Amino acid sequence: MKEIQSRANPLFRQWLHDKAHAGRPGHLVWLEGPHLCQSWLQNQLEVKWLLIDQTRFDHPEVVQIRNQIDPANWVVISTSLFDALSDVKSHQGVTLLADLPAREIPVDIHGSAVVLDGIQDPGNVGTLLRTCAAAGIQTVIANAGTAGCWSPKVLRSAQGAHAGLHIHETRDASDWLRAYRENASSLPVIATTLEEATSLFSMRLPARAIWIFGSEGQGVSSEMLSLADHRVRIDHNQQYVESLNVATAAALCLFEQARQHRTGR
Amino acid sequence: MKEIQSRANPLFRQWLHDKAHAGRPGHLVWLEGPHLCQSWLQNQLEVKWLLIDQTRFDHPEVVQIRNQIDPANWVVISTSLFDALSDVKSHQGVTLLADLPAREIPVDIHGSAVVLDGIQDPGNVGTLLRTCAAAGIQTVIANAGTAGCWSPKVLRSAQGAHAGLHIHETRDASDWLRAYRENASSLPVIATTLEEATSLFSMRLPARAIWIFGSEGQGVSSEMLSLADHRVRIDHNQQYVESLNVATAAALCLFEQARQHRTGR
Missing domain, CATH: 3.40.1280.10 (SPOUT methyltransferase, trefoil knot domain)
Known part of the structure; x- marks a missing residue:
């Protein structure tokens, strides 16, 4: 588990920059909020980082999500830093970062x-x-x-x-x-x-x-x-x-x- | 036809204030862009003001709209004032202001x-x-x-x-x-x-x-x-x-x- 309290932290600065390109090739996918995190985890997709607002660390929804992820990937950050990385006004203090799933264009289509x-x-x-x-x-x-x-x-x-x-x-x-x-x-x-x-x-x-x-x-x-x-x-x-x-x-x-x-x- | 060039103009100031409450009871409805203006006019609904960006006065789409409205209701304003009243980044220079249509809740329903x-x-x-x-x-x-x-x-x-x-x-x-x-x-x-x-x-x-x-x-x-x-x-x-x-x-x-x-x- 990492902890980040300072805006000068290199990982935080990298995310702040990466966020503007979220989901584009070569950048991370940002899944903000418990619902999107859960849907990602339910489908056994890989996780790079789990960002947690320190004031929400013990919130039941956050606990349920972090329990499914290796603590080595947890990053606990201050509320003001979480605010800076959040898209929504009243965020729920949990965001999952993942690599863009690489999927080749299919030759055979299942279903439609x-x-x-x-x-x-x-x-x-x-x-x-x-x-x-x-x-x-x-x-x-x-x-x-x-x-x-x-x-x-x-x-x-x-x-x-x-x-x-x-x-x-x-x-x-x-x-x-x-x-x-x-x-x-x-x-x-x-x-x-x-x-x-x-x-x-x-x-x-x-x-x-x-x-x-x-x-x-x-x-x-x-x-x-x-x-x-x-x-x-x-x-x-x-x-x-x-x-x-x-x-x-x-x-x-x-x-x-x-x-x-x-x-x- | 009116012309407004100054932010101090009382009508402009009133609109700037009214805009934040657009479409609520007691406030005007703002129909921005030729498409919404046209649909309003096609259905013979009443018009209070037609705001025109002065640089777009002779644009064919604007001409087509203003020809349907009494010139006494035209208000030609500078581009910077129009920008201040517009919701979109690259506006089309025409906005129609109208009273909220007053419609009582119906007793009989036509169709569904x-x-x-x-x-x-x-x-x-x-x-x-x-x-x-x-x-x-x-x-x-x-x-x-x-x-x-x-x-x-x-x-x-x-x-x-x-x-x-x-x-x-x-x-x-x-x-x-x-x-x-x-x-x-x-x-x-x-x-x-x-x-x-x-x-x-x-x-x-x-x-x-x-x-x-x-x-x-x-x-x-x-x-x-x-x-x-x-x-x-x-x-x-x-x-x-x-x-x-x-x-x-x-x-x-x-x-x-x-x-x-x-x-x-």
């Missing part, structure tokens, strides 16, 4: 997969990952332009979903998709778009698919659209709103797919 | 209605309102504890939905619901909850209903639950996430209801 094509808002990305985990999706591929999937804001919105997902951040998902479609066993690719598309609720969806959801403003890029086997739209009242929020649209697609194959319609 | 029972996050409230408008819902009742429906953050997430909705913010939605249920023609009330609930996708939903969606942490309050005729849950993989985001859950309910009654299942 979701491609995030330039979704910029971290809240949308987080909600979408939460929905993926809830819909039983395991594989998520995030294209360039998508918010960093391991950033603190995305982790907060995803509410623990990361632990159950294989997330692949890539510069060019279209390269991967083009190669993937040449596999004999490749799954059908479905993109959501408003143009030349079939209505989601009138379509017989495949039991397994690669879904592509596009950016908030532009939707799925034309390059990715050209690689889709099916284009679906979600019919809605367009008098007041042009489109649905992308995380909402994704939830409707994934749960409609699950509904069709659970009920055997 | 949605009750927001303490939903705190403005992004969730905005996304939910956008989903309501997209699902053809007209009536939304927001209970105490729900984020202010006319706040700038909610307006931004809702993407114009407000113009199509009758939104009633009330201190006690349970009082209203209790009285409403005594109407002979009252609609069935459905609450979403994880406990003692029927699975959404296995239930025959009524064509019209009062839906209750609860807060992010606690869900629907016990008082509101006691007034529900039906309790529904959305079955999902709970290994990694305990629940769905509330705006996601609401979308699944409202679009499943629409799907059942469009397809006549």
Whole structure:
């Protein structure tokens, strides 16, 4: 167990710097609060450091978390230093630091997969990952332009979903998709778009698919659209709103797919 | 047309003060950006002031908006003053100020209605309102504890939905619901909850209903639950996430209801 009381401490200074890049390649993932720490530990993912606010050391939630981690990785720090490292106003005094899980882009997909094509808002990305985990999706591929999937804001919105997902951040998902479609066993690719598309609720969806959801403003890029086997739209009242929020649209697609194959319609 | 160049201008000072309370009773609603201005105007809602950044006065989007408004209500202000009144980093130089639409809580509901029972996050409230408008819902009742429906953050997430909705913010939605249920023609009330609930996708939903969606942490309050005729849950993989985001859950309910009654299942 380490103790840090001074801002001059080299480890503290390194974290303070690292925090601004949290979750990007070469930087640590920051899991703040008991809920995110627990979801990480439940899934037996590796831990680099456990930061504990000294005034919360004996809080039952903190005790439960530290008991699962080798004391050599505990770092007890003063409240003012913890404040400096925290994203939230009233923090709960526990943050887990871990290496970014290195996951190669898959050749075979188990179940369905979701491609995030330039979704910029971290809240949308987080909600979408939460929905993926809830819909039983395991594989998520995030294209360039998508918010960093391991950033603190995305982790907060995803509410623990990361632990159950294989997330692949890539510069060019279209390269991967083009190669993937040449596999004999490749799954059908479905993109959501408003143009030349079939209505989601009138379509017989495949039991397994690669879904592509596009950016908030532009939707799925034309390059990715050209690689889709099916284009679906979600019919809605367009008098007041042009489109649905992308995380909402994704939830409707994934749960409609699950509904069709659970009920055997 | 007015012109304001000085921070000492009484109208500017009043707006700067009013902005912090935007959308609350007795304060103005702030609709920033061409998209929100247009959706307001398309629905023939009244305008108090149109603020225009002087450097954007002749921008086509601004021209299109000001042409729909009596020049007596235009206020052209310097960029630095506009910056001070803007919520976004790179603003588009046009903001419409309007009185909060006064809408009494309804006795009769057209179509279905949605009750927001303490939903705190403005992004969730905005996304939910956008989903309501997209699902053809007209009536939304927001209970105490729900984020202010006319706040700038909610307006931004809702993407114009407000113009199509009758939104009633009330201190006690349970009082209203209790009285409403005594109407002979009252609609069935459905609450979403994880406990003692029927699975959404296995239930025959009524064509019209009062839906209750609860807060992010606690869900629907016990008082509101006691007034529900039906309790529904959305079955999902709970290994990694305990629940769905509330705006996601609401979308699944409202679009499943629409799907059942469009397809006549």
